[in-house]
Each structure stands twice: as C-alpha cells, then as structure tokens.
Amino acid sequence: MRPPGPYLSAMAETQVDIFISGGGLAGLMAAAAFSHAGFSVVLADPAPPVTEARAEGSDLRSTAFLQPARTLFEDIGLWKLLAPHAVPLDALRIVDTKGWPPEITETRTFEPGDLGETSFGWNLPNWLTRREVLGFVEKQPHVQLALGTGFRSMLTRTREALVTLTDGTRLRARLVIAADGRASPVREAAGIAAHTTRYGQKALAFTATHPIPHDNVSTEIYNQGGAFTTVPLPDHQGTPASAIVWMNPGPKAQALAALPAAELGAEMTLRSCNMLGPMEPASAIRIWPVITQTAQRLTAERTALVAEAAHVLPPIGAQGLNTSLHDVAALYDLARAAPGDLGTPGQLARYAKSRERDIALRARAIDLFNRICQSGEPPVQALRSAGLRATHGIAPLRRTIMRAGLGSR
Numbered sequence: 001m002r003p004p005g006p007y008l009s010a011m012a013e014t015q016v017d018i019f020i021s022g023g024g025l026a027g028l029m030a031a032a033a034f035s036h037a038g039f040s041v042v043l044a045d046p047a048p049p050v051t052e053a054r055a056e057g058s059d060l061r062s063t064a065f066l067q068p069a070r071t072l073f074e075d076i077g078l079w080k081l082l083a084p085h086a087v088p089l090d091a092l093r094i095v096d097t098k099g100w101p102p103e104i105t106e107t108r109t110f111e112p113g114d115l116g117e118t119s120f121g122w123n124l125p126n127w128l129t130r131r132e133v134l135g136f137v138e139k140q141p142h143v144q145l146a147l148g149t150g151f152r153s154m155l156t157r158t159r160e161a162l163v164t165l166t167d168g169t170r171l172r173a174r175l176v177i178a179a180d181g182r183a184s185p186v187r188e189a190a191g192i193a194a195h196t197t198r199y200g201q202k203a204l205a206f207t208a209t210h211p212i213p214h215d216n217v218s219t220e221i222y223n224q225g226g227a228f229t230t231v232p233l234p235d236h237q238g239t240p241a242s243a244i245v246w247m248n249p250g251p252k253a254q255a256l257a258a259l260p261a262a263e264l265g266a267e268m269t270l271r272s273c274n275m276l277g278p279m280e281p282a283s284a285i286r287i288w289p290v291i292t293q294t295a296q297r298l299t300a301e302r303t304a305l306v307a308e309a310a311h312v313l314p315p316i317g318a319q320g321l322n323t324s325l326h327d328v329a330a331l332y333d334l335a336r337a338a339p340g341d342l343g344t345p346g347q348l349a350r351y352a353k354s355r356e357r358d359i360a361l362r363a364r365a366i367d368l369f370n371r372i373c374q375s376g377e378p379p380v381q382a383l384r385s386a387g388l389r390a391t392h393g394i395a396p397l398r399r400t401i402m403r404a405g406l407g408s409r
C-alpha cells in the first residue's frame with residue numbers, strides 16, 4: 001500500500017512540467033526547488049529514501065554544505081528546517097604527514113575570516129538531510145512521488161519527453177532531470193557517454209567519537225593512500241563526534257572495514273596523529289569507490305543531467321554535492337526566469353554553458369589534488385608540503401583557493 005501523501009497513482013498517464021529520475025539528495029533538492037517555484041514535478045526512485053541513521057542502507061556520510069548551498073536552501077525555505085541540526089565549520093585544518101606511523105610535517109589552518117565569512121559551511125548527516133528534505137517535499141502541492149518505482153525508458157520529442165516507469169506508469173514531461181546517480185539510467189537512455197578515472201582507492205565513511213572536542217574545526221590529514229578527513233558533528237551520546245572519510249587503496253580499505261571496532265579505533269587514532277585523542281567507531285561503516293567521472297554532455301533533447309549523473313568527484317574539500325547543488329541552482333534560476341521555455345533547446349544550452357566550465361575545472365583540480373595526496377613518493381610528498389606552505393603563506397593565493405573551495409560564483 002502506498003503511504004498517505006502526494007504519491008503518484010500507478011498506471012495513470014500524467015502530464016507534468018518536470019520528471020526527476022532519482023530521489024538521492026540532489027533529486028530531492030531539485031524537487032524541493034522546482035515545486036517551490038510552482039512547477040509540477042513527479043519524482044521517481046526505486047529505493048525509497050532511508051531517513052533513520054540505524055536503518056539498513058542508511059547513508060552515513062555527512063555533507064558540509066557551503067555558502068551557495070545555504071543561499072539556495074534559504075531561497076526555497078529549507079534552511080530553517082536544516083539549521084537546527086547543522087554544525088558550523090569554523091576552520092579548516094590541513095595536516096601533511098609522512099611515513100607510518102604518520103609523522104606530521106606541516107599544519108596550516110584556514111579561517112573563513114580571510115574571506116570576510118563567519119563560517120566555511122555547515123555539516124549535516126546525509127540521512128538527516130534526506131529526512132528533512134523529504135518531509136518538505138511531501139508538503140509541496142505540486143509534487144507527486146513514486147518511491148519504490150524507477151525510471152524505465154523514455155522517448156523524447158521536440159515538445160516533450162514520454163517517460164515510462166518500472167510499474168508501467170507513463171508520463172509526459174517538458175523536462176526530464178537525471179538525478180539518478182553515477183550509473184544514471186536516464187543518461188544512458190539519452191545516449192550520453194561518461195568518462196571515468198579510477199584510482200584504486202576506496203573511501204570508508206562512518207561516525208567516530210573522540211575525547212578531545214573538535215571545536216567546529218574540520219581536519220584533512222594527508223598520508224600515502226589518500227586523505228583522512230574529520231568533519232564536526234553534534235555530540236554522540238554526550239561524547240564529541242566527527243564524520244570520518246578515510247581514503248585508502250581498495251584492499252586496505254576492505255581490510256580496515258573488517259577489523260573489530262577496538263582495532264579499527266586504534267588504527268584511526270594512529271592515522272589521525274592522535275589529534276582528537278583515542279577514536280572509536282560509533283556507526284556502521286560504508287565503503288565507496290573513489291572515482292572521477294564526467295558525462296560528455298550535460299543535456300539531450302528535453303533532458304538535463306545534474307549531480308552524480310553528470311559528475312562524480314573524489315570526496316575531498318566538500319566538493320561533490322556542493323557542485324551538484326550548483327547544477328540544481330543553475331537550472332532553477334533559468335527555469336524561474338523563463339518558465340515558458342522550460343526544457344527548450346535554448347534553455348538547455350544556457351544550462352550547459354553555465355555549468356560545463358565549472359564542472360571541468362573542479363574535476364581536474366580534485367583529480368590532481370587526489371593524485372598528489374595519494375602519493376607516498378618523497379618528491380611528491382615534498383611538493384605537497386611546499387604547496388601547502390605556499391597556499392597558506394601567500395594571502396591572495398590562499399583567498400583565491402578558499403573562494404574556489406567555497407564554490408563562490
């Protein structure tokens with residue numbers, strides 16, 4: 001039985017402004033934005049969003065939302081729901097290390113005050129953001145949800161796309177938004193290829209507790225194999241807690257994930273140079289392959305790709321979902337400015353033009369950065385430390401890189 005609420009009735013043929021394939025964070029946020037702007041929206045996802053931390057399949061990553069994301073959330077009325085759960089990032093500390101156990105070679109702290117900002121961003125667990133955004137979307141008058149149902153196929157024409165869902169439901173939409181992830185079925189149906197770079201790395205994502213408070217500082221610690229990142233979370237049962245993203249060569253990541261909690265805690269404490277004291281895992285552990293992937297085009301007839309359907313980046317510097325929200329914001333701004341042109345070739349071309357360069361630049365920069373961070377070769381390691389010193393020491397360079405990181409437009 002379908003839950004009560006704005007759920008799509010199967011087998012009816014529905015005419016809508018926008019069909020969104022995918023109810024991950026990007027798809028849900030697109031549904032929130034477009035329905036708020038008065039467009040009628042159908043969103044389908046074969047996997048209903050998991051909105052409890054302990055439930056099977058829960059997304060235990062967290063996202064540090066940067067200022068442009070907050071601006072979008074404020075605009076559509078979402079921020080007031082998210083703000084009570086958000087932990088501000090007051091500083092970003094970058095630590096370079098060499099050898100094992102890691103020996104600290106450089107530490108630099110970047111302050112948002114350098115840019116006249118009070119905070120770098122706001123960190124929220126993904127499962128909780130899903131819960132709040134889904135709750136918001138369910139209340140919007142213009143949205144119908146088809147959760148448990150996927151996109152199956154589409155046929156596009158000049159004026160509309162004819163979409164068929166996995167339960168046989170047929171829709172006519174002026175615009176199809178592909179927010180259906182890195183293996184996007186809409187991207188495939190639109191005949192758009194994607195270019196993928198693999199690093200042989202996997203990221204472990206989980207929550208950890210530690211006795212030393214994080215003081216709202218996010219820390220990235222580099223060592224051979226990739227970055228170890230702590231992002232501040234609210235206390236977990238009265239103990240300071242952080243979201244951990246820990247990149248390693250694939251087999252090592254698998255071996256770490258299989259360790260008993262006490263042994264994993266001891267490894268983490270060593271890897272974090274004991275900066276937050278003895279660490280303990282406080283949630284299940286999820287493993288994510290680390291890749292860079294970019295779609296060859298962002299649009300096709302009546303179709304726009306957003307988020308991981310368009311680009312996947314290694315989890316460094318809070319770029320992934322923030323870049324995705326730039327896609328959603330760009331489409332949303334264009335659609336609001338000319339609602340009658342929704343999904344037309346001109347509007348889609350403007351969308352592609354506004355996003356292609358930023359996506360390509362970010363993908364290249366994060367790819368290079370990840371290769372440099374991953375390396376244990378002494379010359380690369382020395383270059384990394386020197387680069388960190390220069391970035392921090394030369395104020396205009398520091399400000400430029402911080403602005404790029406913050407995703408200023």
Ligand SMILES: Cc1cc2nc3c(=O)[nH]c(=O)nc-3n(C[C@H](O)[C@H](O)[C@H](O)COP(=O)(O)OP(=O)(O)OC[C@H]3O[C@@H](n4cnc5c(N)ncnc54)[C@H](O)[C@@H]3O)c2cc1C
Pocket residue numbers: 021022023024025026027044045046047061062063064065149150151152179180181182185203204205245288306307308309315317318319320321322323324
């Ligand atoms: C370890 C890690 C940490 C990260 N930390 C950050 C961070 O701090 N900041 C940041 O900005 N980004 C971060 N990212 C990136 C960020 O999490 C992703 O960009 C984001 O989750 C991608 O969202 P998405 O909605 O595009 O994809 P997904 O979350 O993968 O959603 C795609 C959805 O499409 C659905 N789908 C699949 N097939 C179909 C179909 N046939 N029909 C309809 N729907 C379908 C799936 O069920 C899924 O729900 C991190 C990534 C990783 C791996």
